[in-house]
């Protein structure tokens with residue numbers, strides 16, 4: 258997979274590319290990430306990339322030409338141009354899965370008060386939001402998108418296992434514990450010390466369903482539960498809806 262990040266602040270990605278799992282996945286050659294400085298594509302002698310908004314209003318708007326030239330430089334037939342903004346489709350694992358199958362992603366990072374709408378309307382394939390809050394630019398959202406996608410590439414996660422069952426079946430994860438057995442007088446649930454794998458699996462399934470029902474009932478709306486899971490959920494509702 259190739260990822261080109263169009264940004265005014267390429268330096269912010271330097272440590273990101275070297276950091277932890279991202280660096281390892283890049284070293285494995287599973288993805289190449291290029292930082293393209295939009296300012297390099299500004300034609301005017303002052304290297305301007307922003308200007309005042311038509312119609313007035315606060316702040317500055319990113320000019321269309323430098324962005325268009327940068328996109329034209331990197332885009333090929335199999336490219337998808339993604340613009341990160343609060344107006345985009347909110348990212349979830351399903352969308353991440355879909356994007357992880359693309360060959361070439363071009364991530365456009367905006368800054369200031371916005372980018373000229375003619376870019377969004379005519380040259381952006383997909384607008385994505387990482388959540389309903391406002392940041393100063395698209396760079397951090399781009400990092401969130403990159404990490405969520407590249408960890409799914411075949412061979413990305415060697416021994417570090419990503420939790421197949423809890424992430425992909427859409428349920429929240431079960432609680433995790435490690436040594437010591439007793440911490441500040443707090444002990445680990447006995448079942449986890451029993452070595453009874455059947456009971457442990459049942460306990461974990463119960464905890465995932467309970468966590469999801471109590472913390473994110475909305476997630477249950479679009480999950481296909483097995484009969485077994487439905488039975489457990491029914492018990493949980495009786496227990497907590499009293």
Ligand SMILES: Nc1nonc1C(=O)NCc1ccc(Cl)cc1
Pocket residue numbers: 341342343366367368369370371372385386387388389390391392393394395398
């Ligand atoms: N929430 C989000 N999810 O994706 N992006 C955001 C976000 O706040 N971006 C800030 C931002 C700021 C200026 C411009 Cl021009 C574009 C995007």
